[in-house]
Amino acid sequence: MTEDYKDKEAQSFECEGMECKxxxxxxxxxxxxxxDPQICKDLEKHMQDCHPCLLFIDSLKKxxxxxxxxxxxxxxxxxxxxxxxxxxKECKGC
Amino acid sequence: MEKASKKLDINxxxxxxxxxxxxxxxxEALVNRYEGKVYRLATRMLRNQQDAEDALQxxxxxxxxxxxxxxxxxxxxxxxxxxxxxxxxxxxxxRGTEPAGMLPLEDYLPRHENGEHPVIQEWxxxxxxxxxxxxxxxxxxxxxxxxxxxxxAVFVLRDIEGFSNSEAGETLGISVAAVKSRLHRARLALRGxxxxxxxxxxxxxxxxxxx
Numbered sequence: 001m002t003e004d005y006k007d008k009e010a011q012s013f014e015c016e017g018m019e020c021k022x023x024x025x026x027x028x029x030x031x032x033x034x035x036d037p038q039i040c041k042d043l044e045k046h047m048q049d050c051h052p053c054l055l056f057i058d059s060l061k062k063x064x065x066x067x068x069x070x071x072x073x074x075x076x077x078x079x080x081x082x083x084x085x086x087x088x089k090e091c092k093g094c
Numbered sequence: 095m096e097k098a099s100k101k102l103d104i105n106x107x108x109x110x111x112x113x114x115x116x117x118x119x120x121x122e123a124l125v126n127r128y129e130g131k132v133y134r135l136a137t138r139m140l141r142n143q144q145d146a147e148d149a150l151q152x153x154x155x156x157x158x159x160x161x162x163x164x165x166x167x168x169x170x171x172x173x174x175x176x177x178x179x180x181x182x183x184x185x186x187x188x189r190g191t192e193p194a195g196m197l198p199l200e201d202y203l204p205r206h207e208n209g210e211h212p213v214i215q216e217w218x219x220x221x222x223x224x225x226x227x228x229x230x231x232x233x234x235x236x237x238x239x240x241x242x243x244x245x246x247a248v249f250v251l252r253d254i255e256g257f258s259n260s261e262a263g264e265t266l267g268i269s270v271a272a273v274k275s276r277l278h279r280a281r282l283a284l285r286g287x288x289x290x291x292x293x294x295x296x297x298x299x300x301x302x303x304x305x
Contacts (some may be wrong), residue, residue, distance in 0.1 A: 055216055063288055064253050066234060070234060079150070086151045
């Protein structure tokens with residue numbers, strides 16, 4: 001057994017239960033509250049011991065929040081006016 | 095959102111009846127109600143403001159022309175957003191410069207292989223404060239633009255516009271399972287792209303080392 005292999009084995013003990021890869025697949029369902037309660041419990045248990053996974057989910061949540069914040073830009077008034085002008089002209093012949 | 099859209103539906107139908115009876119002011123009222131949301135969807139899908147404005151105009155013209163055939167089997171808003179999304183996707187196809195298929199996503203998805211752990215930096219505590227800078231907003235729009243259009247559409251409807259999985263599925267004509275799968279991959283890819291930006295200067299992108 002190489003030292004490298006031992007290290008990997010130690011790592012997998014650290015993250016007992018679910019593996020990081022499995023966690024990754026479930027993160028969106030976890031964030032959206034759609035995960036089965038038992039899997040949810042396992043995932044939270046895993047994250048207590050696995051700092052990379054904890055940081056990862058934190059950054060994933062922040063990604064979603066950031067894009068939500070960009071959603072609040074109002075429609076420019078000139079775009080509104082041009083739209084209504086356009087529709088008044090184009091819809092006449094409809 | 096579902097509660098709000100249900101309340102609006104009653105008024106939508108009343109307006110649609112008036113429009114079908116030839117009342118153009120009722121159509122303008124309907125446009126006023128949804129133009130902001132459609133424009134936002136178009137700017138997220140197309141990024142280019144002129145293209146977004148064109149898509150906005152084209153969508154509402156299609157609405158006016160198609161209202162007679164709107165049978166009310168789905169919510170008006172679902173029908174409207176389906177039209178708007180299709181107009182945007184068509185514009186993207188005509189550009190011919192979009193990332194093809196799923197390939198670009200892979201570059202940004204984290205890989206856990208044989209016990210390897212990704213190196214993950216902690217993100218700023220309040221990343222929304224970063225949005226005050228124009229550069230950050232540009233980076234986010236760039237990231238969104240890198241997503242394949244079908245993934246971008248799911249992300250915009252679900253995470254920006256607040257649609258439920260089933261509303262997004264109905265709008266895009268795909269199953270809830272497909273919505274969930276695309277949404278997850280889109281989120282992971284966007285996270286990866288933003289990580290490159292937030293972690294700039296710390297010497298770490300989405301790279302991976304053995305523990």
